[in-house]
Amino acid sequence: MAMSCSSFSYKLIATQGLARRGRIKTPRGIVDTPTFMPVGTQATVKAMTPAALKDIGTQIILSNTYHLYMRPGEKIISCANGLHRFMGWSGPILTDSGGFQSFSLGKLVKISDEGIYFASHIDGSRYMLSPEKAIEIQQLLGSDIMMCLDECVAYPSTKDYIKNAVRRTSMWARRCLAARSEDRALFGIAQGGVYPDLRVESAQEISGLPFEGFAIGGLSVGEGRSFMLETLDATLPYIPHEKPRYLMGVGTPLDIVEAVARGIDMFDCVLPTRNARNGMLFTRNGKISLKQVRYKEDNSPPDCKCNCYTCRNFTLAYLRHLFVSHEILGSILNTIHNLYFYLELMSDIRHSIEENYFDDVKKYIREVYND
């Protein structure tokens, strides 16, 4: 039978304009917002030990229901006493629902009102995620923040197609709420493509349901930054103020400050971790590509103002050597640095909202990360 959630809370601490500084409480710890969640798709944030995640100040990570459902399977994780024990991470975990894979897996997917039918990206075997199944799996994983199953549509799609996805997403949201049988937070997801009227419709419908938080889904799927920000402008007035708001799958440093400026509290993205493995570093002076020969003899750290393990101990020349030599340590050190950069950015944003200089942070990021 349906269960509500009493173990989760959000408190708004300060605002500057629409930007919000807040704090989420979960049974597994506090999350200061705006927050960035490193992505741990396969029950690991790639190249990071849990100890390293803790060292850089990670408060919450994201993991993926679809991927864990495929491999190793939710039963194996449940029999390991849940995802936290399985992967050795004791802090909060937000799990997505698998709805994003209705978009990202393209032809491997069929969708009906019942749910999403997948052919596994690993071995082609068939799986189905209904709203009920998505909740069941997230509960077995032991998620601290569960996400509703939604239908995330590709960009561009016809208005009729998106209208139907919005209808289905609302229906599934109710079924997810009804399927929850444990005291765990559950977030609703608003869809609607880049159509302001559909966005408003979806936001209003989802906001009318008793979720612990609200997500904007279906953005950062190719529509471009201006469409994304316009959509946020159109949608956020219809999302409750007293709950956390999560912009799924976003984004670059510039995406993040622009979204914070509009009232977003939570982010996740593979960018810092994936780019790290591709030899791209985020710094206070912009991006660095270790592929460039100019770093061959550069004995300075990636960012001389950065206090991460990598910048305190290693040079660009060494990181470039590791990258061109395909050494695992390159991925490790670059990931530590990029995640540290993102978490520091979030910390700067939070502090700036408290102290009323968020506009300066925004201006700085607009200058340095303007692409």
Add this chain to the structure above:
Amino acid sequence: MAMSCSSFSYKLIATQGLARRGRIKTPRGIVDTPTFMPVGTQATVKAMTPAALKDIGTQIILSNTYHLYMRPGEKIISCANGLHRFMGWSGPILTDSGGFQSFSLGKLVKISDEGIYFASHIDGSRYMLSPEKAIEIQQLLGSDIMMCLDECVAYPSTKDYIKNAVRRTSMWARRCLAARSEDRALFGIAQGGVYPDLRVESAQEISGLPFEGFAIGGLSVGEGRSFMLETLDATLPYIPHEKPRYLMGVGTPLDIVEAVARGIDMFDCVLPTRNARNGMLFTRNGKISLKQVRYKEDNSPPDCKCNCYTCRNFTLAYLRHLFVSHEILGSILNTIHNLYFYLELMSDIRHSIEENYFDDVKKYIREVYND
């Protein structure tokens, strides 16, 4: 002009039979022997941060002159203030000379009395290592223990061929000593294939030179354990007792205890690190292959008596999941465990020699690692 070394010393602390417990002092720290040196070929012990190496109690690592000469080049490392600063490892480093690559690179190599001519394994460009060049590079790297350039021959080779390699190795040993211009330890290397008379000849010639330590080279190249141990039996009586003795490129846990039993003090091998990346773990109960489906739901650590980060925090089911999912964290956690196992084995060996129960350790390893 030739320089001797006053900054390096070896002290014999205890013996049991031929097994020796000793201590090496270098300007960068102490090395308790018998010791195992993790291999950091490309200026990184694969998948390990220097902090993680320190955590597991690593006292000394090995790095490879040939590989660093090829990439990034000894000048880049020298301009980074040496290999220690470049790779962020402040403890002692032993560097091989590149002589092993005269064997391992096979057709990419031509050898004359002048030196070894290489076609780079990376881009085919041409390099030469003479005894003088090998010492020059190792000094530029800032090595704590340099190795002489030797000619390591394939197994099997004709006696005439090996005789010539022994002659050349002795000649090169003298040239290496003459080329040393800094106060750094330099070890000689005895060769001789599996011919006891050539081994004795080489050992006597090298032992007559003023090195800080002596290595047995050219073993563990396919001759098999019994030939290797017979060769040690034939050779070690002619190697000085008052200096450390290093068996290059060895080996399995069984190889190590058998060689310690014959009087070897130092080892290096890629086995623990390479096997880790291939999903093979060393434990007190023998080897584990994470490929095996039996570990799919096994919620015990790899070795319940092991105190490493991996065993304290993760299960076989999780490590198997990381391995089959090709996750970098799998390589990291397996490497931490395997190196910890090797370093613990060496610590047990040292303690057992002090306390006179080395035979028990040997018996135990013979039972558990008998292949």
